[in-house]
Amino acid sequence: MATHIAYRELGNRSAFWTLFLLAGVFVAAGLVAHVVMEHHGHVITGMDNRIVWGLPHVFAVFLIVAASGALNVASTASVFGKTIYKPLAPLSGLVSLCLLAGGLAVLVLDLGRSDRMIVAATQYNFKSIFAWNIFLYTGFYAVVGVYLWMMLEKRFNKYSSAVGTAAFIWRLVLTTGTGSIFGFLIAREAYQSAIMAPMFIAYSLAYGTAIYLIVLMIACRIEARPLGDEVLRRLKNLTATFVAASLYFCAAHHLTNLYFTRNHAVEAFILVDGGSITQSFWLGQVLIGGVLPLAFLLAPGVTRCRILAACMAIVFGGLCQMYVTIIGGQAWPMDLFPGYSATSSFADGVIQQYSPGLWEILLAFSGLAIAALLMVVALRVLRILPERLDDAPQEVPLGDAPQEVPLGDASRDPAQHPR
């Protein structure tokens, strides 16, 4: 089927320039924020010695985790042989690389000494999961870059399955590494668990697929390229499965903590009386990021608008999840002296409050903008997006016959098939 697919650059100039300028403004704002923070120091941010990782890390880790998951569609095509996804695979690789770039950019720009990147690139402590992640991120670029090459160069299409398998394994290891950044923290009650790694993989599958779907639907919409019901039906079911898996891991994590008496206090903080953390968990992560998308995606009569809304809700819920994980985990005081209440001039025994400042908010959002900007430019200059993505039932070995779903795209012409 892949040999029949025609890819074409984005042709809608006005849409391209609109998106380019919109993203560019946020990127510029983020760079300005970085320069200001570099000059004045982190004293102008809401971060302090208790909340050392603030909003930039929330966005950066979200983007890095989502990058891994955005490769789902390509993996499904190459590793699991689902031919219906093959036309979608190059976009999957591209979205993945752009999201990772956005996340890493924010991570680097939020360093205390971001001018020392040459040090980070030349000095390694191989017991550090952070150091391993540097290799995992750069390796991801190499593997997915080659994977994209194999997919886009017809002569090398035969290798795409093998390279795709390598990329699939690599991204699982990468997200294991990202989750382990938190799982390996021995003294933080909210983390220190092996479940962080698989839980982050589940999160990545949901966030990445949701972002991929958003990009795909918007790109096809502004380009007026057909997008078939069957492709969307499968992708939304895949997304729903990943959201359910995310909720499962989240529930398992908290239930385990609730079983341990020593963790009751931190669980009460996150689940009951943690203020913005508790609200972010129940309203953001669970309701908007979990229950609502499941209802939108699985209830009968699903429409394209509902799929798009569900994906956006998943992204919002994902950011809330990262806020709960990263900020909530730091806000809760470490228990240095079990059985004692502690007070000090360094906020011992105190639940720390966090209010992000303007500069870190701009820097955080610039991560999304960097990813968007790269995607828009890449789609404009590279032949990544297929000309047609309408259903082609005669070429696709469907295991299950598609149900009639009123996805409601009037511009779609189901009689036409991919070239």
Next chain:
Amino acid sequence: MSKRGSDTGMSVGAGPDSGRRAFLGTGVGIAAATGVLAIAPGIGLIEIAQARPAGELASSKVRWGLLIDSRRCKSECQACAKACAKENAVEPGSGRPSQNSQWLRKIDLKDKVTGREVSLPMMCQHCAKPPCVDVCPTGASMQRADGIVLVDRHICIGCRYCIMACPYQARSFVHEPLHAQNPEVPRGQGCVEGCTLCVHRVDKGQQPACVQACQDSGGGAMLFGDLNDPTSDIALRIASVASSQVRADLRLNPAVRYQGI
């Protein structure tokens, strides 16, 4: 994790200061020889530390540590914290208090069941297996051969992962530009820092500033010495009295022990 024999970032090597160090070394030598210089009843300088000649690597035969008697530590006394801040030029910045560096802080504890109250100083515990060293991506967090845990400010990228990993909340991030610094204690904006056990003093055969201040103020709650030397005062005390390590359950084997908690 590897222990470094050098004293990167805190070095007292040959250079313009060598004359001063030679003078200090001679002074300590004379004092030790005459036995007249006592820093506290029963504790002479020679018993605490021999000045390490410039250029000589730290030795793994030594493990510097502290014994803190919380029963003698008064809640209202801040002598150790003030001395630490003065010695290392760690002054409050222009931001919020929680953004200020604190290498040593006093913690007041209250038993949730009995109501018993205890006060003690908390600083880097100089763990034998420090999590901050494990997680540091560049190796900036490092451990000298004599067990002192330091940050090499030349290769710290300010990622703050060590702050996340430290079980004692003993590290600080420098949030703003610094001005007045002690030349022997380099600090830097955007880097992470923490108690060095006054390595610049220890290498000259002196005690950490906090210990000195505690003794000078009459508290006498802090004892510094070589944990590996069975004849040192600290080793003898630890062998004869009940003491404990904070978060001993983590099995990090801190070099700081506490009495009375």
